Amino acid sequence: MIDSKQATDAIADIDETVRRVRQSMIYQVSSLALLMWGVLAFVANIAGWFWPRYGLHFWIAAYAVSIAGFVAIGVYHRSRSRLRVFDRRYLLTFLLIAAFGIFVCYFGQFTPRQQTAFWPIYIMLFYMMAGVWFGTAFLVIGAAIIALTLIGYYFIPGLSLLLWMAAVNGGGLTIGGLWMRRI
Numbered sequence: 001m002i003d004s005k006q007a008t009d010a011i012a013d014i015d016e017t018v019r020r021v022r023q024s025m026i027y028q029v030s031s032l033a034l035l036m037w038g039v040l041a042f043v044a045n046i047a048g049w050f051w052p053r054y055g056l057h058f059w060i061a062a063y064a065v066s067i068a069g070f071v072a073i074g075v076y077h078r079s080r081s082r083l084r085v086f087d088r089r090y091l092l093t094f095l096l097i098a099a100f101g102i103f104v105c106y107f108g109q110f111t112p113r114q115q116t117a118f119w120p121i122y123i124m125l126f127y128m129m130a131g132v133w134f135g136t137a138f139l140v141i142g143a144a145i146i147a148l149t150l151i152g153y154y155f156i157p158g159l160s161l162l163l164w165m166a167a168v169n170g171g172g173l174t175i176g177g178l179w180m181r182r183i
Contacts, residue, residue, distance in 0.1 A: 026134045027180040029077055034141070034177030036069045041120075042170025049162040055112065059119075063098065067091070097126065116161055117153040120169045121146050137183055141176035145169060 002010070040062040048055035070090065101122050105115055124142035131139030145168060152164040 024183075025081075027137065027183055029073065030130075030134075030138075031177040031180035032073050032077075033070065034173045034180065036073070037066060038170050038172070038174030038177055040066055040069075040170075041173060042166045045162045045166035045170060049159055049166070052112075052159060052162075055162075067094070070094075097123070113153070113161060116165055117149050120149045120165065124149075135183075137176070137180050141172065141179075145172040145176075148172065 044055075044058040044062040047058040051058075074087075101119060104110075104122075105118065108114075110118060124146045127138045127142035127145075131137070131142060148168040149165065152161055152168060156164045
C-alpha cells in the first residue's frame with residue numbers, strides 16, 4: 001500500500017513523463033519542418049542572389065514546396081504514429097500568416113532589402129510564441145535568427161545581404177532542426 005505522499009509523487013512523475021513525451025513529439029515533427037524550411041530558405045536566398053529580378057518567384061515557389069512538404073511530413077508522421085500533426089487548421093494558419101505579411105509589405109511599401117529582413121523576423125515571432133507553449137528551443141532559434149538578421153540588415157551592404165540570409169535563415173533553421181532532433 002502506498003500513502004498519499006507516494007501517490008502524489010507518482011502522479012507528478014507521470015505528469016512529467018507525459019510532458020516530456022509530448023515535447024519530444026513536437027520537437028520531432030518540428031525538426032523536420034525546420035530542416036525543410038532551412039533548405040528552402042537557403043535555396044531561395046541563393047537563387048535570389050544569382051537572379052535578383054526573380055527573387056519573388058523563388059519565394060513563391062519555396063512557399064508552394066513547403067505546403068507540399070508539410071503534407072508529406074504529416075502523411076509520414078501519421079503512418080508511423082497514427083497521430084495527425086498537420087490538418088486544414090495548420091494550412092489556414094499558414095495562409096493567414098502569409099496573407100498578413102503580404103498585406104504589411106504591400107501597404108508598408110517595403111523595399112526589397114526591408115522585405116529580406118522583415119520575413120524572417122516576422123516568421124521567427126511565431127517560432128518564439130511557439131517556444132512559450134512548447135519548449136525553449138523555439139525561443140532560442142527564433143531569437144538567434146532575429147538578432148543575426150538585424151545585424152545583417154544594418155551591417156551587410158547590397159545583395160550580399162542575401163548570402164548572409166542564406167547562412168543565417170537557411171543555416172539557422174537547419175541547425176535548429178538538427179538540434180531539436182537531439183533534444
